Amino acid sequence: MAPDSSSIDDPLFDAGHHIFANKDLLKTGHVPEADRIVGRDEEISKLATRLNGAVHGYSPENVMVYGKTGTGKSLVSRHVCQRARNAAQDGVTIGTAYVDCAEDDTETQAVSSLAAKLNDEAETGISVPHTGLSTSKYYKLLWETLDAQYDSTIVVLDEVDLMDDDSVLMKLSRAEEAGKITGSIGIIAISNKIQYIDDLNERVKSSFQHKELFFKPYDANQLREIMYNRRDAFREGVLSEDVIPLSAAFAAQEHGDARKAIDILRHAGEVAFEEEADTVREHHVRQAQQHAEKDRFRELVSGAPTQAKAALLALTELSINASGDAFLTSQVYDQYERVCEFLDMDVLSVRRFRDILKEQAFLGVVEIEKINKGSAGGIHLQNRLIEDAQVVRETILEDARMGDWASE
């Protein structure tokens, strides 16, 4: 928790860090100052237009914000909220609240956290308990709070698609016309899924439709600028020239996710530190990238269903023990039967087994090539692991149900 720069003279914890000056700047939750937001000017102004009403005491519009992770959706939303608060005309007060629906994923939790965040007890005299009330009570508290304090309220619901249902959206969007509150309310709903709006209740849908805002992934130039803005996380002169451009290039390949870009940069710093290098260089970035790649891969494998793991285990076994690195489906299936028998699992049909391998190919864990052996055997698929077989094997064996296989 404490910043690296705190200088407690304990030899166990090195006095200073020779790579990082302020590592916090590279934390995922770090919010940069307004003038450091890169390449999102258009999105900022569009979002502001929608919320413009609030500043003048009218009703703001609802907005649905789409975009992949790490494209600045939350950042821009928070930023615009803050600007709206500051820009509020004389006599107009604006309340803003941000709810992460990944944390508060039920209706009650979301409403209670909204009420708690918007309520200033000193001013309203209302106290909002963290738990214990019924959902409707929390709504009532929320309406009271809003009436007591604000002319307009902007609510940001981040990752709404993780919400268990859309009743919060429903009730919030209708609060004004249903006369629950005297002021107005605007919702910024943020979602990673483009189709999210299709699953919504018709009423909610209509209040968000045609008010969507898309966030494009960052390109390499923008990523580079984002990283330059945080270069003071490192000590001066520690970053060599090509580190940031290279990290940006890697991250741009990975769908333009700014979060990943920063991760790679931080990782590169950590690698350099562990190597006791004086500067962060290109090869540290490459190593960090590989590390990230491996992490992603491990996540894929460890998250796979049991049967898929058994299939992969069969493939790793062949890759390690047999010659060659690509194997016919029938060979892998034979091995898979042995694995299942040993682990006392159900043996799936060949047909299903083929589909499982195909899924893994889609995820990028295995690679499948079609070959034809002619009159010697017709059409076959050759399955090959993309990552190192040992790595895959170790990851699978971490699974309790698979562990026994380690004893052959």
Place this chain on the structure above:
DNA sequence: CCTCCACTGGAATGTGAGGCGT
């Protein structure tokens, strides 16, 4: 150019879990 091999992949169908309206 035709055959032929052994697997591929589409389609139909079955099954259990979980959500939804009544």
Place this chain on the structure above:
DNA sequence: ACGCCTCACATTCCAGTGGAGG
């Protein structure tokens, strides 16, 4: 509590595939 629907996962069946080798 109830049937109804959808979804993910799995099985069975079988026509289709396409290059090596005659």
